[in-house]
Amino acid sequence: MPADQHHDPFETRLAAALRDTGDGFHADVAALTAGGEVRGRRAQLLRRTAVLGGAAGIALAGLGGALLVPGGDSSDPRRSTAAAGPAASASAAPAASFSGDDLLRSLKELLPAPGEFGQESARGTGSGLPPYARLVYDDGGGAAAVGIGLRRVEPGSREVRELTRCPDRTLVDYDDCTSSRLPDGSLLMLFQGYEYPDRREDTKWWNAELVTAEGQHVSLSEWNAPAQKGAEVSRAEPPLSMEELKEVVTAGVWRRVVDAVPDRPGPSATGTPQAPPRTAPGESVGATLAELLPDGLTVVGRGGQESEYAYLVVDDGKGRSLVQINVQPDMSDVADQLYGDAETLPDGTLVTTRKGPGEKGAAGVVMWTADTMRPDGFRVVVTAFNTGAQHQDATRDAPALTVGQLREIALSPRWQALG
Template identity: 35%
Template sequence: MSGRVQTARENVFTGWRRVFGLIVWAGLSAVVLTGCDSSQSAARPSVSETASAQEMVRLLEASLPQGKTSGQRGEGVSTKPGTLPSAELVFQRGGRSAHVQVMLGRIPVPLPAEVSQCPDTAVHPYSRCTITTLPDGATLVQDQSPHQEKNPSGGKVLTARLIFDDGRQILVSQVADPQAKADSAVTALPLTLKQLTAVATSSTWEPVLNTVPTPPAGGSGGWQPTGKEISLVLEQLLPAGISHAQPGGTEGFGHLVVDDGHGKSLVAVNVQRWKPSDDGMAKLFAKGETLPDGTRLSIRKNPANRGDKGTIEWTVDTFRKDGIRIVVSALNAPAYALAPTRPDPALDIAELKKIALDPAWQRVTRR
């Protein structure tokens, strides 16, 4: 993280998408191909030793049900860092149109926990997601989320992710064609989630996966606490008489929805580790308070970044001498994309400060 100050809010929004990097509608350095009718792809294409962009597109077309395709483009297997074999096209069927994309890759092992997690409900409250372990041990994550969080009744993004224990992964996604007219085509997609999953789990991709270079081994996991660990500590530190529910999070981030009888409020904790001498942290806390034990402290009351209109966020940000940063925030809404349910967050600054400075956090940061 050196050289880049990433606040708790920024860390939340990069969460589950960070692992896949190019998850949905990445700008492909693509080869553009001519359109065709996928119903003509009767024979299953063979895969050369190193799949090309054209082969990726043909494989995707062969995996789809009958329909018309256009706007094909793809990326072949490459040793260039950040380049993943992929294909995308516009698929039309039954008067409905959508962009469909497949992306293949390998993740260093051990796998980050968020690889096989659903989108975090603190940021994606309208996500409808399931996780299934298949007979061969692979993990299947199926999700349906709004294309725009602030318009949950509008167009949807459907994704099917298949993750193998050795780091191989397949991501297939579908989103309404942005060129389609503003009618039922925006909300009605040509492929069901079941059909999209059939593309992701097709044996068609196995030869390509076998040609994707194996990345260097990942670290041993390190110190970063899980969302569950953070949420458990947060539960214990809540003021008496306040109810809580919906624990969640990902590595380094945990949250609860609390209710004091006057409306639901999201309370979130972000745990980070920095170099004690990091210049970014020095600038961030330059105007903050320094406590007797050397901990830096900053307090903010701002409109919630990416929150609904009227959503506010109160934050107590702390940076310890050992480089551990504990950020505790509360909203006047149950999630970042939801409308406010109350005038102010359920916890005040004094209560947030008490949580952030509690010694209990040492249990999840001493590793």
């Protein structure tokens, strides 16, 4: 897997993950073709929210689904009301709109004083794109990038659960993570990890994800460097403690900002809403993968997501080996990017296999992949590593499954019965 995925595979690397910021989608072909690292519609590498980087400086692609971009007219004549400070009551009436300056002012007021600020950038609620604010903050201990992004999500959805669920340690190396429900019904995840989980650089990434019972999503991130990537570490840790992150992310002003984002236009009166593609339950994907394993392998660990993705850790007596699978419907729109030199079977199924390196910071790790797509766009990708955790050093010379065995599993007709 690419080395800078912060959480589960096919999420946020989740390689530098594809950014869907509402300013445009740019496919990273190398990332798309590497070892089944694509999941979901439009072949996004979905990642938990990261607030600095990308075309607009903020990536807001949620796990397990496409970015929710609110509609709206950037020429909206409604008056921009100044954002309230940290002492403002959460029950106050929402502002008609918030400018980028309003968001920056609120963020500064919520950060511990004294502090110096620089490299400021923000977007308000009137542009039709998700609002955000980012800046470099120095409390005297070193410059640190801090950013916040805001949007709406569907309350109680799979996306909400994945946004606020701590990552699987088999897949991601991190220091600490807690997920809890607050007294008002909001879900809060506090995460302490690394910009590069393989530790090839010392940049730490601490993150707070808040989703309220009404679907207001607030994502706050900080680093121990003045930029998310490409800057030298300036301090031992990011400036805000977990308690301070919680205080900032739960401030009532952010909920009012989300409430001020214009609703997305609904389907036209004559249009027919398009039903989302049916997805395979993650539990069924994992169970089917286990049943299709060749003889001689013992399953010693397993996990995955609610749909499409699962993994097994297997051992043939020579050491642990991580095996991952992603089952994706309706992926025809990226077939040209993924299968340019692929084998075409008599029934039209595209097949490609690859052998390549795994994590850059994990010594000796290799990744073997079988990637298939049926004529209807149904994609199955199976990947195996020569380690039991993709961010850890190799524990054996080669994966426990051959490329031929991975190919056979990916081509099994049993997958289409799940999708």
